[in-house]
Every structure is written in structure tokens, then in C-alpha cells.
Amino acid sequence: MIPARPGPSPALTVVGIGADGWQGLPDPSCTALRDAEILIGGPHQLDLLPPQCAGERIAWPSPLRPAVPRLLTEHTGRRIAVLAGGDPMFYGIGRTLTEVVGPGALRVLPHPSSISHAAARLGWPLEDVEVVTLVDRPVARLAAALHEGRRLLVLGADATTPGEVAALLRDRGFGPSRIRVLEQLGGEKARVTAESAAADWSEPPGDPLNVVAVECRRAPDALRLGAVPGLPDDGYEHDGQLTKRHVRAATLGVLAPAPGELLWDIGGGSGSIAIEWMRTHPSCRAVTVERDPVRAERITRNADRLGVPGLRVVTGAAPAVLAELPPPDAVFVGGGLTTPGLLGACWEALPAGGRLVANTVTLESEAVLADNYRRFGGELVRLAVAHAVPVGGFTGWRQAMPVTQWAVEKPVNPLPGDDR
Template sequence: MTPAPQGPPSAVSVIGIGADGWRGLAEPSRTALRRAEVLIGGPRQLGLLPSECAGERVAWPSPLRPAVPRLLAAHAGRRIAVLAGGDPMFYGVGRVLAEQVDALNVLPHPSSVSYAAARLGWPLEDVEVVTLMGRPTARLAAALHDGRRLLVLSADATTPHEVAALLRDRGFGPSRMRVLEQLGGDRERTTDETTADDWARTQRSGDPLNIVAVACRRAPGALRLGAVPGLPDEAYEHDGQLTKKHIRAATLGALAPAPGELLWDIGGGSGSIAVEWMRTHPSCRAVTVERDPVRAERIRRNAERLGVPGLRIVTGAAPAALTGLPTPDAVFVGGGLTAPGLLDTCWAALPLGGRLVANTVTLESEALLADAHRRHGGDLVRLAVAHAVPVGRFTGWRQAMPVTQWAVHKTDNPTRS
């Protein structure tokens, strides 16, 4: 018996296909599909191909990502064509395949986003795209800003209703919505424009292949959330354990998040540092460690409400709870500084170039930060904020507790930050 070929094929073609099916494909895409010995795609996409595409048809199993290496190995040595919706490299299967195959031949089709922008007359560079395909609807909240235009990639026919409900809940009920279905196909349809407030009353369930267009409008009196760290304290549910907005903004400035980076937020409290780290860019990640289960659940609610439901929450006490966590790019210690070995554990976990920021209001923890500053360098500062309050018929300053902050970059020179 001849053993099955091992390893991925030397080349795979990825063909973008739209709702217009075979007739919408350019000749190079048609040729690749005719020549393919194996055709892999979703059942709907495979159903768009004519009989002249004679290759073996294989439907993607669910979940898709873990199945990719197995399917490629099973058909190694054969000409494979993978069908993808629209542009395979835009939130498509092309990304997964590029991780597995060295020679990837991508033949794109206009994406639903391109079609939607064309139908609406929206310049694509001025539009933010949010995908809810396999992702929680709550992540849309981070993109809500008055006057912005959003194109939301839907998971199915229920997504527009979920989007409208989220807009209403987050204070964006006046936002204008339209749903564009089956873009580029014979059954293309665009709903009449309505507000998120009126959506449930005026709209019915539509086609599962759709994209939601949102022109964001904030309701009068709704809390305004900016695009930089330092959100209003009122944005958070908390029990008093909250890094206040002025200190929070300074802390995030010292942490200096960059796209794709991972933060450890130790002593999460209400989760504000981790939440605002993740809001700086969709690819930023964070793990928050909180020993109190009640506070950990509160962090989860804050993360979901503020648009970063991907925040990972570890319930446990540091440093023990840090074991096994992925290597951080930055660490923030907002609580538990006096736990034996905590600072040293965090320092050891950081790679060269990583950042560590620790805040405290107690003399005991301040002494630990002074010692760490002596050993590792960095900046040791005291942050003080005062608020104007009534004093009889006049106004005076009320001083908040000063915060001592140590911020350091880990380099190969321990005397420099």
C-alpha cells in the first residue's frame, strides 16, 4: 500500500469569489479552478462553481483554523484551489493559509467592504472596518465615536439587530444604519436608512450575507469617550479601586503601548489600565491579574462595555498567578507590591526593551520602588492632582493622595532607563 504524501503542498491557489459567482471571476481565477484537483471552500462557495470545475470538492469543517494543516497534508502533491469570500487577505482564509504555505497564489475579488463603500459613496480611507465574524459584538464599542463611519462585517442575519442593540445601549441610538446584502450579486439589496433607536420597529431579518453601515451619532447627554487614555472615571464600574483618570493617562503614557504588544496588569482593581491599553489599538492584548473574584467579574463587565471583550482575566494572587503567562512587552503593577518577590518576578519576565511601571500611595511600597530604582534605574516620580472644590462662598484646592510611580525600560545597561 502506497503511503499518503506528507507535508503541505508546494503551492496553493486562493480564489476570491463574490455573490456574483462564476460569472464575476476573471479568467485567471477560472483557469485555476478548472485546473484544480481539489477544491476547498464553504458549501455556499462550492455551490457557485459550474460542473467544468471537476476537482474533488471538500467543504471546510468547523472550526476552520485547526483543520487547515490537516487538510493540506491530506491532499499534499495535488493541485489545490481554496475558495474565499471576496479578498482572501482581508479578514479571510488567506491569512491562515499564509501561515502554512510558502508558495501561495492569491487571486482576489473585490471585497464586500469595497462594494459597500462604492454603493454608499464613502471614501474607504475614512471608514473603520470592524469584523464580528467569529468575534463578540461588544468589540464594536471601542470604535464608537461621534461622526465616524463604520462598516461592520456580519456573522449572520442576526448581526444587524445585535449592532443596533449595542448602539442603543452605549448611547449611540441616533446613529444611522443601513444593511447591504448579497453585494455584487443578483440578489443585492440595501435597506432603507434608519436609526439604531428605530431599528427593531422598522426592520426585519434579512440575508445572512450582509454588511452593516453605521454613521455614528452620540445621543445628547451620553458619556463621551475619547480615543486616548484617560477616560472619564464614570465610564467604569468600581468599588473605589480605580486608577483615576489623570494618573491613568500618565501611567499609560509611561507604559507606551504599541500595536500588537502584550501587557500584564497586576492588581487589576477595575481593569482600567488593561482596558485602556487595549483600546489604543485593536491588536493590543492584555492579561489582568486580580485576586478578588468579585473584582475580577467587575473587570470583565468593564472590558465588555468599553469594547475590549478579549481582555484575559486571571483570578489569583501574584506572583504565583503569573506562572505560565505569555511573555509581556510591558508590566503594570497597581497593587500587591509588598507581596514577596513580586517586583523581581516581573523584572525577570520582561524581555530586553520591555517596560515596567508601578504605582503606589503607601510609604512601605514607596520604599520598595526606591530600592528598585536604585538597582535598575528608570524614572521615579511623584504625581499629585488637586481638584477645585467649594470653600464656603469661595473655591479652594483639595489634594488627592499623591502617587509614587516608578517607570523603567529594561536594557542591557542596568544604570539607564
């Protein structure tokens, strides 16, 4: 981190600017830009500045993130102004700069974001809207936000984003959803350029500065996916290696994902545990380990389909590959429990307060769980599910294989002599 510059007025100022350019800026922002010795921003943003902003103009290189510390270090001691589109702290350069120099060395002068302009134009209260950015992110992540009746504002990556959004909506069973494209928001050329159901979308690419407004409508025959763990088994592509719906919901309940946490999913199968962990909150992360390359590819497809393309899939055998992974907040073991050293490696990787959950249907693995339960405590439970099926002209119960589950939390302050 670059040391913070002493004094009440940081040498680094981030100025939000909109499509209305210089004339839309308040006086403090104009003053900061006129006084700056170095002006850094995208080419389009720099072109919005008048001649009285006489500082040296530098366009961000690509890739941007690695260049930030170097550029700031090269111009240490000079007054630097960085231009950002709209609100710098809303999916903007402000986050990166704060991570590099620290908040105390940064002065941020925000401008209304394109999302604020879009909500105002549509009459949508922002607190009732979900915002999804597709800038430098795959369109597949939009799928996790699709629920009947929800309103979405999608930050477009470029002119092709509206067409990609429409295609995804059709593919995921949301073809009836209403789409509107808003361009050049905040400027004199602000407009709604297209409006259509996703199923009927045929508009050509327009302006690269766009926000896509979506009013979600699910097709009557589309599979319904809820917002909590326990998605329908039919939502997954699988070869039989799938933690079934009711057991999956119970497993996620004891794993207890919280925002920002990282899960290791060992023996991924179809990836259902990791996928539903990530769907609980956009900041939840997961790594799934699967030794079968065919299944690993299937996990990736399931993750894309269900809106969590950020799921990391590691093809390899545990525990050998675990040393390469970042430390987890929780671990789920769905396979390989009899592999020597596997549970021990998972336990060692967990921080104090971390959770470990393991499921099995075999007697051999059940013996491993029972032994660890005696050593480390926690909860050992058996989950049994039966489904009603036809029996001749009547109805009876068909019992699924019972699942033995061990769940334990690593103690924060182990007792003396405790081998945990």
C-alpha cells in the first residue's frame, strides 16, 4: 500500500463525471480538476474536460488494476485527479484506489451514477431494485438474480450487452420478461432506445454506454428456482452423483454460509453444494475439487446455468490439491472420506470457528465419521427421506438411502491437551 500523504487535503482526488460532461459538474469537482497537475482517466472521460484543465492527461492502460500503483508512485508529490464514470465508489475506480492508497489518502467527489439516473427515469425505487454489473463479468451471473416479479438494472459492458441479456433470459425460461435499454444517461442525449419482451428481442447493438432494465417474468413451463438452498434436482445436469434436494437443503443449513465466506467442496460431483452456497449471497465464494474431468466440466456448466460462473473448479484428487487452495471458512466433504489424510487435511486448513460438514451413505465412510465424532465432537445425524410412489392402484413410500452427516465447528479456544 502506498503511504498516505499527511495533511488534511489528500493529493489524490477522484472526480465522478457523467455523460453531461464538464457542465454537469459542481464547483468543487471543477476546482479539483483545474488544480490537478496530473489527470488520469479513460480516453472518453478525458475528452470531456475543457482546455482550462491544463494538467498532464494520462489514459489508463490495459489491464488497469496492475497499473494503478505504478502510475501513482511515478507521480508522488503531485496533485492527481482521477476521473470516474458517475459514482466512483459504485462499481468504479474508487474501490481499487482505496485498496491501493487507503481511504485516508483519497478524496472522493461523487456524481450521480447511471443506475440512479435509470431509476429516476423509470420511476423505480432503488431500494426495490437489484443491480447486476456485466462490466468485465460474464453474462451468466445474471441468472442468479432471475425471480418472478423482480426488477433488475444491468450495467452494460458494451453495445452487445442488451442482446446478450435477452438471449440469457430466453434460455433460462424468462422470455416474457420486459426489457428496456437506456443510453447516455445523465446527458442531453439520454434516451430509452428499445423496449421489447426478451422472447421477441431483435434490436441491433446501440450505444456502448447503456443500462438494461429488466422486469422479470417467468414462462409458465419454466422450472422454478427459489432463492434458498434446495433447488429442484432437475435444475442440475448430473450422472447420478448429486446431493439430492432435501439433503442438500439440510447440508447448507449446517454449513451456514455468510457473505464473503469461502467454501471448499470436496468431491464436487455435480457441484450442487458449492453452487447453492454461492447463490446465497453475491459475495460468497467456493472452490470445488473433483478428480473426474468429465464431472468437472459438468460442474462448470451447472455453475454457469445457475448464475454463479465464478465458481472455481479444481480437477484433481484431494488431499493432494488442497495445499494450493486459499484457506476456507467452511468445508464440505461429499466423497473420498476413506482416503487417508483427507479429513485431517481439511481440519488443519480450517481456522478457529470454521465449519466442517461431511455426508456419506456407506458403512465404511460412516465408521470414519463416527471415529471423528468421538474425537472432535459436533453433531452426528442420520437423514432419511421417503417419497410417495404408486404401488399398484395405491400409494406407498419409497425410502431413499439414508445419509449420515457429521457437522462440527473448530473450537476457538481448545482445552489444554485437546488434540483439535
